[in-house]
Amino acid sequence: MTDARQLYQEVILDHNKKPRNYGVLADANRSAEGHNPLCGDHISLSLRVEHDAIRDIAFQGETCAICKASASMMTVAVKGKNVGDAGSLIQEFRDMATGKLDTQTQAHHLGRLNVFAGVRELPTRVKCAVLPWHTLNAAFHNQPSATTESGEF
Amino acid sequence: MTSPAAKKSAPPVSALEPERLRPDFPILQSRVHGKPLVYLDNAASSQMPRAVIERWVRYQEREHANVHRAVHALSETATREYEAARHTAMRFINAREAREIIFTRGTTEGINLVMHGFGRAFINQGDEIILSAMEHHSNIVPWQMLCEERGARLRVIPMNDAGELLLDEYEKLFNPRTKLVALVHVSNALGTVNPVRGMIRAAHQHGVPVLLDGAQATPHMRVDVQDLDCDFYAFSGHKMCGPTGIGVLYGKAGLLEKMQPYQGGGDMILSVTFEKTTYNALPYKFEAGTPPIAAAITLGAAMDYLTAVGMERIAQHEQALLSYATGQLREIKGVKLIGAARDKAAVLSFTLEGIHPHDAGTLLDLEGVAIRAGHHCAQPVMQRFGVPATARASFAFYNTFAEVDALIAGIHKVQKVFA
Ligand SMILES: Cc1ncc(COP(=O)(O)O)c(C=O)c1O
Numbered sequence: 153m154t155d156a157r158q159l160y161q162e163v164i165l166d167h168n169k170k171p172r173n174y175g176v177l178a179d180a181n182r183s184a185e186g187h188n189p190l191c192g193d194h195i196s197l198s199l200r201v202e203h204d205a206i207r208d209i210a211f212q213g214e215t216c217a218i219c220k221a222s223a224s225m226m227t228v229a230v231k232g233k234n235v236g237d238a239g240s241l242i243q244e245f246r247d248m249a250t251g252k253l254d255t256q257t258q259a260h261h262l263g264r265l266n267v268f269a270g271v272r273e274l275p276t277r278v279k280c281a282v283l284p285w286h287t288l289n290a291a292f293h294n295q296p297s298a299t300t301e302s303g304e305f
Numbered sequence: 306m307t308s309p310a311a312k313k314s315a316p317p318v319s320a321l322e323p324e325r326l327r328p329d330f331p332i333l334q335s336r337v338h339g340k341p342l343v344y345l346d347n348a349a350s351s352q353m354p355r356a357v358i359e360r361w362v363r364y365q366e367r368e369h370a371n372v373h374r375a376v377h378a379l380s381e382t383a384t385r386e387y388e389a390a391r392h393t394a395m396r397f398i399n400a401r402e403a404r405e406i407i408f409t410r411g412t413t414e415g416i417n418l419v420m421h422g423f424g425r426a427f428i429n430q431g432d433e434i435i436l437s438a439m440e441h442h443s444n445i446v447p448w449q450m451l452c453e454e455r456g457a458r459l460r461v462i463p464m465n466d467a468g469e470l471l472l473d474e475y476e477k478l479f480n481p482r483t484k485l486v487a488l489v490h491v492s493n494a495l496g497t498v499n500p501v502r503g504m505i506r507a508a509h510q511h512g513v514p515v516l517l518d519g520a521q522a523t524p525h526m527r528v529d530v531q532d533l534d535c536d537f538y539a540f541s542g543h544k545m546c547g548p549t550g551i552g553v554l555y556g557k558a559g560l561l562e563k564m565q566p567y568q569g570g571g572d573m574i575l576s577v578t579f580e581k582t583t584y585n586a587l588p589y590k591f592e593a594g595t596p597p598i599a600a601a602i603t604l605g606a607a608m609d610y611l612t613a614v615g616m617e618r619i620a621q622h623e624q625a626l627l628s629y630a631t632g633q634l635r636e637i638k639g640v641k642l643i644g645a646a647r648d649k650a651a652v653l654s655f656t657l658e659g660i661h662p663h664d665a666g667t668l669l670d671l672e673g674v675a676i677r678a679g680h681h682c683a684q685p686v687m688q689r690f691g692v693p694a695t696a697r698a699s700f701a702f703y704n705t706f707a708e709v710d711a712l713i714a715g716i717h718k719v720q721k722v723f724a
Binding site for chain 1: 660661662663664667668671678679680684687693694718722723
C-alpha cells in the first residue's frame with residue numbers, strides 16, 4: 153500500500169515548490185517538447201550540448217508535482233554529464249518507475265532520484281514521472297517532441 | 306432550480322435515501338487503498354446495480370442468439386428482447402416511435418453517425434455549424450473533420466465566467482449558411498445545464514436542426530425529446546448505470562429517412578446485388594452488422610432501474626448534494642470552483658491553489674475518494690478559464706452527504722501535504 157508521504161516525499165515537494173534550472177536556455181542547441189495527452193500536461197526542455205557533454209539544461213512547464221520534481225531533479229542529475237551517461241540514467245529511471253529495476257536489491261546510479269520509486273504502484277503517475285526523461289531522450293535523438301503514449305517505458 | 310451560492314452548507318435533506326439504494330450496487334461496497342470507496346467520478350462512468358448486472362447474465366445464460374436472422378426460438382427471444390429495449394429507450398426519452406431509436410456504441414458514435422449521415426449529405430463549402438464553447442471533444446472533432454473535408458466552418462457560442470452560454474451572441478451567429486447546431490445539453494466539465502429548449506426554438510426559427518449531446522443529461526434528469534423538440538439526441542449507456550459499448554441516437558424520423566447510412570453491411574439492407582443495394586427501413590438502416598445485443602438489453606434494464614428510482618427524485622437528491630458540496634467547498638481557502646451556472650448538474654470542477662489537480666487526484670485516491678483530474682476531454686473549456694486542468698467530483702444519486710464530507714476531509718489532507 154502506498155501512502156501519501158511515501159509518494160510525496162520532502163525532496164519532491166521541495167523541487168515542486170522551487171524547481172531548479174527552470175526556464176529556457178537562450179543558447180540552446182537541443183530542445184524537445186513533452187506531452188502527456190491524458191492530462192494535457194506539457195514540458196519543454198532546452199539543452200546546450202558541447203563535445204558530447206551537457207553544458208547546460210533547463211525546463212519549463214506547468215505540470216503536476218511529480219512531473220515537475222522529476223524534471224527539476226533530472227536537470228540537476230544530468231548537468232555536466234556526457235550524453236552516454238545521461239542515456240543510461242534515462243534507462244535506469246524508466247526501469248525504476250515501471251518496476252523493472254528494484255532499487256532496493258539491484259545496483260543503480262539513481263542516487264536521490266530513487267524517491268520516485270513509489271510511483272510504480274500508481275500506473276497513471278508513472279507517466280508523469282517519466283515524461284521529462286522521455287523528453288530528454290527525444291532531445292538527444294533530435295526528435296522535436298515526445299509523448300507518454302509512444303515508445304516503451 | 307435555486308442557486309447553490311444562495312444556500313451555504315444547508316443541512317442535508319434529501320428526497321431519496323441513497324443508503325437504502327447502495328446495497329444494490331456491489332462495487333460501492335469495495336475498498337480502495339484500504340479505505341471505503343467514495344466514487345465521485347460518475348460523469349466519466351457510473352456504476353451498475355445488481356439487477357442490471359443480472360439482466361446481462363440472464364441474457365447470456367438463457368437468451369443469446371443473433372437477432373433478426375433466424376427462425377429458431379432463441380433468435381426470436383433475443384430479437385424480442387432487443388426490440389423491447391428499443392421501446393424502453395423510446396419511452397425513457399419520450400420519442401414518438403421506436404424507429405427513431407438507433408442503438409450505437411455511445412454518444413461519440415451517435416455524433417459521428419449524424420456527421421456522416423446528415424453532415425455529408427447536407428453540409429457543403431461555405432456552410433456553417435454552430436457549437437458551444439463548452440463542448441466535449443466528441444462534439445468538436447467530428448465537425449472539424451467534416452469542415453476540413455467540405456470547406457465548411459465552425460462558429461462557437463461564447464460563455465461567461467460562470468460557464469453560461471451567451472444567448473445574445475448565439476442568436477447573432479445564425480445566417481443563411483448555418484446548417485446545424487450541435488450543442489451539449491449538460492456540460493461534463495462545468496456542470497452547466499444549457500437552456501436548450503429555447504435555443505432549439507431559436508434555431509428552428511432559422512430552419513436549422515439541432516443535435517444535442519445528452520451524455521451528461523440522461524443519467525440525471527428527465528429528458529423529453531418531444532418537449533425539447535431537438536432533431537437529434539445522443540447519449541451513452543455507461544453513464545446511466547448501463548454497460549459500456551452501447552448508446553442511443555435519437556433522430557426525428559423525417560430527418561433520419563433523408564440521411565445516408567453510416568456504415569454498410571448486414572442488417573442494414575433490404576436487397577443486395579452487385580449493381581445495387583436497397584437500404585433497410587429505420588432504424589435498421591443505421592444498424593449495420595450484428596448489434597451489441599446484450600448491451601442494448603442491459604441498457605434497457607438500467608433505464609427501468611432509473612425509472613423505478615424516479616428521475617425527479619434523482620434530480621432532487623443530486624441538487625441537494627450539489628448545494629451541500631458547493632457550500633463546503635466554498636469555505637475551503639485556496640479552492641476555486643470553475644463553473645457557477647445558475648442551472649447546474651451535480652458536477653464540481655475546481656482547482657486548488659498551488660496544487661496540480663493530478664496530485665490532488667492521487668492523494669484523494671489514497672483516501673479512497675475517486676475523482677477525475679485533467680481536462681475532461683474539453684480542452685477549449687480549460688483554455689477559456691485559463692487552467693491546464695481541473696479536479697472534478699461528479700455525483701450520482703447513490704452518493705451520500707457523508708461522501709461529500711469524505712471529499713472535503715480529503716481536500717484538507719491534500720492541502721496539508723502541500724502546505
Ligand atoms: C458531454 C459528453 N459528451 C460526450 C461524451 C462521450 O461519451 P462516450 O465516450 O460514451 O461516447 C461524454 C463522456 O465522456 C461527455 O461527458
